[in-house]
Amino acid sequence: MTKSELIEALARQQPHLAIKDVELAVKCIIEKMNHALSTGDRIEIRGFGSFSLHMRPPRMGRNPKTGESVALAKKYVPHFKPGKELRDRVDSSADKYEITG
């Protein structure tokens, strides 16, 4: 499923909303999630899961071209932990559906 397929699916279920509004809403939700994570805020959606940042400590890396050592600063990466309902639903239907998309 892609973003545009998600927008279509939501529009079908909310026929009183213009598809343009559904599209704006989806983009707005995604932008708010991006913004939250990039300012260090967690996101917690009950039954779906939570998004947070994991810290990667500073390390010595290597420039693969020159072999030269470079100091890499600590950084953060986004992390998603699926919620219980999502975990259970995905696992319990695993033998009914092949993985696609």
Added chain:
Amino acid sequence: MALTKADFAEKLFEELGLNKREAKDIVELFFEEIKTALERGEQVKLSGFGKFELRDKNSRPGRNPKTGEEIPITARRVVTFRSGQKLKARVEAYAGTES
């Protein structure tokens, strides 16, 4: 404070002028639709954010960390998330507050 569905609904109300009911419904449906797709085995790719992927894991030996007792971890399907380039870059730039 972590963001919740209510914060997203509030944002839709403020920015798009959806009424509170519509805003709440669309946020609810947004996450429900992603769950339903994943339940059907469909991976979900939201450009500008990331991809929710599915993996079938074989069973493997595990251990109760408290008692040290061996217990098999059953085969299962799990969801993983890979953030997209844009999100990765924005998060990497986050300096962080020590906590």
